[in-house]
Amino acid sequence: MSFRxxxxxxxxxxxMACGAKKTATPDDAAAGDVNAxxxxxxxxxxxxxxxxxxxxxxxxxxxxxxxxxxxxxxxxLPDIPANCQxxxxxxxxxxxKACGPDGCGSVCGFCSSGQxxxxxxxxxxxxxxxxxxxxxxxxxxxxxxxxGYGGQCGVCDAGFNCGIDFLCHPNDCxxxxxxxxxxxxxxGKDCGLCASIEYCSDAGLCVKSACAGIDLVKGTxxxxxxxxxxxxxxxxxxxxxxxxxxxxxxxxxxxxDIPSQKNACVQKVCKPSCKLPDGTVKKxxxxxxGxxxxxCPTGWGCxxxxxxxxxxAACGGVITTIGKCxxxxxxxxxxxxxxxxxxxxxxxxxxxxxAGAGCQ
Numbered sequence: 488m489s490f491r492x493x494x495x496x497x498x499x500x501x502x503m504a505c506g507a508k509k510t511a512t513p514d515d516a517a518a519g520d521v522n523a524x525x526x527x528x529x530x531x532x533x534x535x536x537x538x539x540x541x542x543x544x545x546x547x548x549x550x551x552x553x554x555x556x557x558x559x560x561x562x563x564l565p566d567i568p569a570n571c572q573x574x575x576x577x578x579x580x581x582x583x584k585a586c587g588p589d590g591c592g593s594v595c596g597f598c599s600s601g602q603x604x605x606x607x608x609x610x611x612x613x614x615x616x617x618x619x620x621x622x623x624x625x626x627x628x629x630x631x632x633x634x635g636y637g638g639q640c641g642v643c644d645a646g647f648n649c650g651i652d653f654l655c656h657p658n659d660c661x662x663x664x665x666x667x668x669x670x671x672x673x674x675g676k677d678c679g680l681c682a683s684i685e686y687c688s689d690a691g692l693c694v695k696s697a698c699a700g701i702d703l704v705k706g707t708x709x710x711x712x713x714x715x716x717x718x719x720x721x722x723x724x725x726x727x728x729x730x731x732x733x734x735x736x737x738x739x740x741x742x743x744d745i746p747s748q749k750n751a752c753v754q755k756v757c758k759p760s761c762k763l764p765d766g767t768v769k770k771x772x773x774x775x776x777g778x779x780x781x782x783c784p785t786g787w788g789c790x791x792x793x794x795x796x797x798x799x800a801a802c803g804g805v806i807t808t809i810g811k812c813x814x815x816x817x818x819x820x821x822x823x824x825x826x827x828x829x830x831x832x833x834x835x836x837x838x839x840x841x842a843g844a845g846c847q
Contacts, residue, residue, distance in 0.1 A: 583609070709741070711740045
């Protein structure tokens with residue numbers, strides 16, 4: 488190494504060690520060739536940047552975009568210990584939570600879109616409209632909300648209990664059932680219950696309902712008549728509809744309607760029968776549904792479900808020249824036509840034998 492090169496290297500090292508100042512060129516600034524740790528100052532024609540102004544400018548842009556930032560402080564954050572143990576099991580029942588808080592600032596699970604977490608947090612359910620109004624139109628102070636899963640319309644304060652009237656009553660309430668066999672005892676409980684065909688009157692007495700014996704949900708069939716009930720308790724009224732009068736007339740009867748799952752006036756379904764009221768089987772005639780229970784030879788009659796020969800009708804291979812006794816008449820075949828001799832008119836009796844039949 489020459490002496491001149493060695494002197495140049497030593498001079499550069501001395502300048503750097505002594506903290507010599509360097510004026511940054513525009514190219515250096517653009518390239519970011521600045522080493523603050525080395526103590527180098529950068530000279531630039533650009534004005535200094537005011538951090539506060541920059542922040543304010545940014546906030547203004549956010550405001551224009553509708554983005555309103557809120558400052559979160561320690562007071563707004565839950566106090567969660569570092570060693571927090573998640574609780575996703577219900578202590579009373581041992582069941583796992585499907586959703587709801589885990590006790591450590593998070594949740595045990597998420598519900599699908601359109602579902603909500605059930606009050607007991609064991610499952611996700613479809614939203615339910617709470618039923619917190621009684622049939623009489625009164626607001627329930629407490630008790631079940633009709634949506635299941637332990638949902639309540641309200642909870643009574645300490646020292647009170649929820650009665651069957653869905654009102655809160657003091658625990659030391661003294662019931663009064665004087666002269667009553669049913670109804671409210673004044674403390675949210677019953678003085679007694681009425682039979683299913685009765686209702687409790689305002690006086691606390693069981694009264695037979697006008698709709699006794701009628702299925703209040705499905706209705707009841709009494710032959711072709713459909714029985715339903717309108718109103719409840721003292722206002723109950725039995726409605727009777729003769730289905731045979733529903734147009735077209737005599738085409739309907741009372742029966743179970745599958746679509747509505749209730750009794751209603753439905754189309755008649757004919758059930759053929761080939762039996763007489765006394766149980767005798769019919770050999771001929773109508774089956775009640777337009778069909779036939781059997782046929783007779785041409786010209787024969789069927790007055791009572793039994794084929795009977797008629798004078799002049801074809802013998803049909805059933806009646807022979809010897810004939811047979813039918814009741815007290817001798818029926819025989821003559822010239823291929825049926826002939827009948829009334830033995831009673833002759834004061835005789837029709838006698839059937841191996842050789843034939845006849846009036847004797």
